[in-house]
Structure formats: C-alpha cells, structure tokens
Amino acid sequence: MAATQVVRSEWTKIRSVASTVWTLSLAAVVTIALGMLISLLSKNEFDTMSRQDRLSFDPTFISFAGMSLGQLAMIVFGVLVVSNEYSTGMIRTSLAAVPQRGTFLFSKIAVATGLAFVVALATSFVAFFLGQAMLGSHRASIGDPGVLRAVIGGGLYMTLIAVFSMGVATMLRSPMLSLGILMPFFFLISAILGNVDATKKIGRYLPDQAGNKIMQVVTPVDDDTPYGPWGGLGIMVLWVVVAVAGGYALLKKRDA
Amino acid sequence: MIELEGLTKRYGEKMAVNHLTFAVRPGIVTGFLGPNGAGKSTTMRMMLGLDRPTAGDVRIDGQHYDRLKDPLKYIGALLDAKGMHGGRSAFNHLLCLAQSNGIPRSRVHEVLDTVGLTAVARKKAKGFSLGMGQRLGIAGALLGDPRILMFDEPVNGLDPEGIHWIRNLMKSLAAQGRTVFVSSHLMSEMALTADHLVVIGQGRLLADTSMADFIQRNSRSYVRIRSPQRERLLDVLYGAGITVVETDGGTLEVDGGKPERIGELAAQHQIVLHELSPQQASLEEAFMRLTAESVEYHAHADPSLADPSLAGTPSPSAPPPPSGGQGRQAWGSDWKKG
C-alpha cells in the first residue's frame, strides 16, 4: 500500500467534513481578533504602565495574545480529526481499507498537521501585522531582530498544539473525554501552575508554556527561564512526540 | 477463500470465539448464523484484522489481512451501516476509501449507480435512512470489485425491493466465482440466499454444512399425499411396510418417506394421486433445534410463547395456530381491577 494513496484519502476525508472549516476558521478569527483587541488596549495603557512593565513591553508577543483562546479551536480541530473516526464508527471502515495502522495514523496526522500549519502560519502573520497596526507607535517591525522567528514560531506553536491533541485523542478515542481533558488543561490548569510561584518551575515545562517562549522577542526583566525560544519549542516537540507515540502504540495494540 | 484455523478470542474470562476452524469457499453464498452473542461479529472483525485473535489464524486467499496490498481489491465488507462519518457526503465517503486503495474515481460513480444512490451522492450521510446507509455500505464493499465479499446483516433497513436486489446481487456475485459470506438473523432470507451454512453458538462451531443437509439433519421431513382412492392407498402403503399418519384434512403423511417410492407404488397399483409433495421444515425450525441451548436473552411470558419447541411445529405451509391466550389474559388484569 502506497502511503501517497492513504495521504490522498486522508485529504479527501479532512476536506469533506464541515468541522475542519469551522474549527480552523474559528482558530484564525479568534486569534487575530483578540490579538487586535489586546494590542489596542495595550497601546492605550502604555502611558500608565510602570517602568519595569515598559521595559518588558513586547509588541510582538502582545499581538499573539489571542492565541490563548484561539488554540482552543486548534485543540478541537486536532481532537475531531482523530476521534470523529471513533465516534462515527468510520474507524472500522478505515482500518479495513488500510490495515497498516501506522500508515493510517501517520498519514492522517501528516495531512492534518500540514493543513493546520498552513492555517496557523497565515494566522500568525495576519495577527502580527494587524496587531502591530493597532499598537501604533509602539509597534515592532518584521525586520527587527527575533521578530520573524517569533511570527513563524507562532505558526509552529499552534500547529504543535493541534498535533498534541491528535496524539491525545488517538489514545482516548472519545471526543468528549479528549476535549474534557485538553480544554481545561490548556485554558486553566497550565495557567494556574504557571502563575503560582510554588509550581512555576514545573509549569514552565508544560507544552504550551514551553512552546510560548518562541513567540517572545523581549525577555521579561525578571525572567529566569532556563531555556531559550528554540529550547522551549524543543520541549513542546517532545511532548507532542510522546503523545503521538502513545497514540500509535495504543492503536497498534488495541481492537478497533 | 477465507480460512480460519483455531480462531479464538477471549475477553477476560469470557470466550467470545472458541477455536473456530472452517473455510469459506468461492462460488457459493455461505451463510453465517448464530444467536445474539454467539461471536459472529467478533469473528467477522477478526477476519478483517480489526480485532486481534487471542489464538489461531485467519487467512484471506492465503494471506493475513494486514499483508494485503490494497485490501479492498481482495475483500469488501459491509460490517455495519453506521461505519461512516455522517457529515461527509456519500460520494466523498466512497472517494476517500477508493483513494486509500488506489481505485479510480470513476469506480465511485459506478458503485453509487449500482446501489441506486446517484441522485443523493452529494448529500450528507447523516440524512440517510437506515436503508440508504445500508446501500452506501454495500457500495463500499463493491468498490474494489473484490473476489471476496462479506456482509453483516445486509438487509437491515432495506425495503422489499432492496432486499430482493441484495439477495440476487449476492447470488450473482457467487455465480461469478466470488466468495460470499453473509451473516443474518433472518432465516427465511437465508433460506433463499445461502447455499452453505456455518452455524456457531457460544463461540463454537455447531455446523458447517450445505443448506439442504442442515435442514435435513435438524428437522423432520415427510411426504404429504392426497388421493381420491385413500383407502386403497393406505392398504398398499401398509403392505409395503410404510407407516402413514392420517391428518384431519384427509391428507396422509409419511415420515421420512421418499416420494419416488410412493409414486412408483401408486403407479403399480393404479392409484390416482392428487398430491405427492415432499415437505421440509423451514431453516428457522432447523436452526432453532440446533441452537436452543445457546441463546442468551430468553424471552418468556407464558411457556407457549418462549418454548423453542414451538418452533418445531412442522409444515411450513401451515403455521402454528396462535396459542396461549389464557396466560396472557392474566397480565395486568389483576391490577386493572384494583
């Protein structure tokens, strides 16, 4: 069985369901719109900020503020791509057509990842330019050192969130269970762990917090994070690899 | 050709499938029967590599399922009509299956036409009725023009025209030399479709035999005779040592008799026969006798309803008269009065 056949088939699958369109467009719209709003608010508040805050002011990072919410739609996309197969019963049809489960899973993840990356990268660029437009005189330029890396990194970050969700959904199968674990994890638990001093050191090794680092251009004044932007992304990649490998191991072993 | 060799599946303590060995041969329709919970679905899933056997082996044309290159070209299966994403159109559902096995797009149009869904090809599957979903599933099975076809309850939800169509489809697929393996609970349907039967109960093989043998071995067969010269015929039969039962309608019944012999006897003695018909019990009756032991959810109200021996009422042409009125009357009449 040629993997290209399976990839083509997975592309047909992904483009022929409505959830693909609405999850990805929601991710883009939310990320961009919220980023613009927060950029606008930040510009208006800049003058009242403390000196320290002004020194840490990171116009690039601020324009990506919408991602905290936009990534949730990415999670839904990643979860649905995989768990739709289970919740609809399509999985049996799919595995009967492609009994090589590794080929099946990795083709599916490759197609979904590719699509997510295109959307995420475009979102990241649009969010950056529109966010900078809102920031007026405080804006950063794409040519400034580290900015291009941050913008591309923003796309990578959102893509990896989606892939991580795919891995988790492969392990859990149920869309409800997967979303019920991932959504609060990324929206609440990670944020709480990262903001409480006692748990901060652990919290920053979580996938989203480590991955976030790639979007920072200005390092906060009191930052003591032991890894840089690429180091952070590397940590996130490790998480993703573990999730996908776990999903593959389970899929390989279990009855469909 | 599908070959099973000691196929076993255990879920914890429970043996769902217990050491099944049989082969499904090409050129005929093989029916796969068993009560609910007998392990039919598990067996079919193991054939398709969806479930892993605890022990034993299944081979499709001599190969393991997951070794098949483009499996849809070897074996097409309808497992359940729900095996599709409701948000996808019928066409796209088939297209993604076709692409995964390198089957040309034009074939998708063909199978849609074959099952009669061309008009709704672009509609989402979730708006489909059970029968339409079933047709889409059948289209999926035919997609790769495979030599082996497997259908689990294919007539579910189909209307009489559809039932008739799928029955003839299966027969013609077999007549082309393909292997056709069908599970169903509808004995009357099976009797019309299958040539060979594999029967399992509680995960074990109960029978692997031709349809005719199966019925003959598991039920009563007799010859029904009517004649204007009844008394003379009785004498002749008695003289030949044949035991005859007289029934109310004036017909005679000879248990296990051969119509040829009776016909010859009547001709010898110049007796006119108005009927000489071999009667066989239905497949349903034969099946009930065989599997009476291995049924999981027994319904019972009054014995006349649930007693499997009622299934043993002979003569398919004269269904048993409804019985058990009194037992039923008792239901609820007590509380209704109060």
Next chain:
Amino acid sequence: MIEAVGLTKRYGDKTAVYNLSFQVRPGSVTGFLGPNGSGKSTTMRMILGLDNPSAGQVTIGGYPYRKLPNAPRQVGALLDAKAVHGGRHARNHLLCLAQLSGIPARRVDEVLGVVGLQDVARKRSKGFSLGMGQRLGIAAALLGDPQVLLFDEPVNGLDPEGILWVRNLMKSLAAEGRTVFVSSHLMSEMALTADHLIVIGRGQMLADMSIGDFISHNSADFARVRTPDTDPQQREKLTAALTEAGGQVLPEQDGALRVTGLPLPRISDLAHGADVRLWELSPHQASLEEAYMRMTQGAVDYRSTIDQRAGLQQELQPGMMPPQQMPVPGQGQPGWYAPPPPQQGGQPFAMPQGQPPAGPYGAPAAPGGGEPNPYAQAAPARPSAAPELTKPEDAR
C-alpha cells in the same frame, strides 16, 4: 380498532400521504406494507398524534389519539428502538413511562420478564444491542396492557429466537382480541405473521385485503411435478400432454416441471392417461414477496442497477467468470419475475444449461425501448436473471 378516513399529509409541495381510508380491526394481525418513502412512517405517526394530518382524520376506538382518555393504557407503540435515553437504566426508563400513566411498578418487572430483559434491567440502555433496544421498546409498548398495538419493524436487530418470539407474541396478542398493526419490510416474516394486509405506495392505498387474497390476486399458483429420473421420455410425454391440455410447463433446474394453469387432480389424470408415473406432485403458492413486488412496481424510491465495473480491470483467478456485466435482477419490470423457488433453499428458477440466449427470458420484449440487452450473453449460471434494467426515469 384504528380507523382512518381520507387521511392526507402534505409537506410543502410533496404529498406524503394522500386520501388513505382504512380500518385496522381487532382480533387479527394487520400488516402494513409499502416501499421506502411510501408514507408508512408518516401514517404511523399520524395515528399516534405525533404529526397532524393536513386533511382527513384517524381515530383509535373512535377518538383521535390526543383526545383519547388515558392513551398509554389503550395504545402501545414501538416506533423507534432508539427513542430511549441511553444513560438511563432499562427499568427506570419503563418506570418513568409507567408513572406517567399511573401504572404500578410491579407491571414494569412483569414486562421486563416478558421480553426477557430482567437480567439487564439495571444496566444502562446505552450498552444495549439493537436487539435488546428493540425488546425494551416492545416492553414499553406492552406496559399499559393496551388494546391497540402498533409495531414499526419489530424484528429489527433481533436474533432468530427473538424473531420467533415476536411473531408468536403478535399472534397471541391478536388472538386475545387486541388490534395489532405491524409495519415491516420482511415479506417472508409478514407472510408468517399477518392475517390482513394494507399496502400503500407513494402515499396511496394499493391494497386492503386478507393475505390469502392478496397473494392470489397478485400472482399465480403452480404445481411442481417430477417424473422418474430414470426415464427422461416420460418427462417429455407428460410435457406434451400437459401443454396440449392448455397448461404452461416450464422446466426447473433439478429436472422437475413447473406447471401453471391446471389443477392438481387434472395433472394427475393427464399423467395417468399418458401412462406417466409421478414422483412428485406438489401444490405451490407464490410467495408474498412476489405478489408484493408485482403490486408495488413503479412505487419504489432508490433503485439499484447493475454494476458496470468499467473503472476496474482486475485479473480474475483462473476458473472465475470473466468480469461480464453482473446481472442484478430486482427491478420489477412486468413479466420478468421468475416464480419463487420451489422449496426452502432451492435454486431460483432457471432455464436448463445450454439454452440458447434467444429463449423466452433471453430476448425480452424490452419495454425500455432499444437498449441493448445485457443478458444476451449473461453468465450461463444465471440465465433467469432480469431481462431488463431499471428504467432511468424510475430512479428518483
């Protein structure tokens, strides 16, 4: 007693049910037949007051369902096995229903016993198989010990034991004098269960008569005759004698003859006159399915056609038939219909091997016009296949 008078239902432009008038009488099982999309479900829903008729009315015991005093105790229905809250225990599901209509809890355990679900009464119905869901639905229908029972596809998902049970249950309910109204697509099942039939097609009444009448109105009975295998001349002699006497004789695959147009005693006499010994002389009634198919032609929604398989050129193993067009009979063109198999498990009627394709079934009077006949060279194993394809205009 269910009584419909001029019952009509329109959805926008489409008329789902048009001017249906019928009575479903107590004491017998009335079968309700029709192709998919013929309006059966709509009619059932109007009987139960779930849909409002656009015109006409339907009453149960003289009242429209919604005005029926204590309806759950008068009417029990199984419409859709999936209409159960999946997270609820089977017993609680029934208990809710019982409490709504003032039926004591004791009755719940009774009906659970009746349908054989007492062991799984405390399990959530989510984990139920289709057959178990169906049993639960039947339990709910029986709950109020009603006089009128409606079942829509009651044997769906049941195993053979369950099918037999449902069949006997319906018969015994009718024998107690209840009104039993059953819709089903399974003709063979209906033939065993129903006494009376109501058949609709495209929303209109096609037949309302007893099952025996229905079959004899819509098909022909025949006799199966076998002569000694050892003496082929006898067969020819008999064929000649029967044909001369005005009977139609068709050979069957196993060497027997299928005779229509002559009563059994007459065949016997003719055989006697021709000095032919008989090895079999059995009366056969056409199947309900055949009768039904003849009646409902042209009232079918999703038509199937033959498989062209043009896109696939797969090499077949030696010994397999070349990939010719697959004959798929099933499109009820008038006259194509081969009589039903003579016995359980029998082969469908087929011409003897080697029959030239220009035989009576090889060259049909194609009502579809000048289409080439795909069966002229059809696989010899299936020469009885449908001579005519679906007319495209029939597929909607």
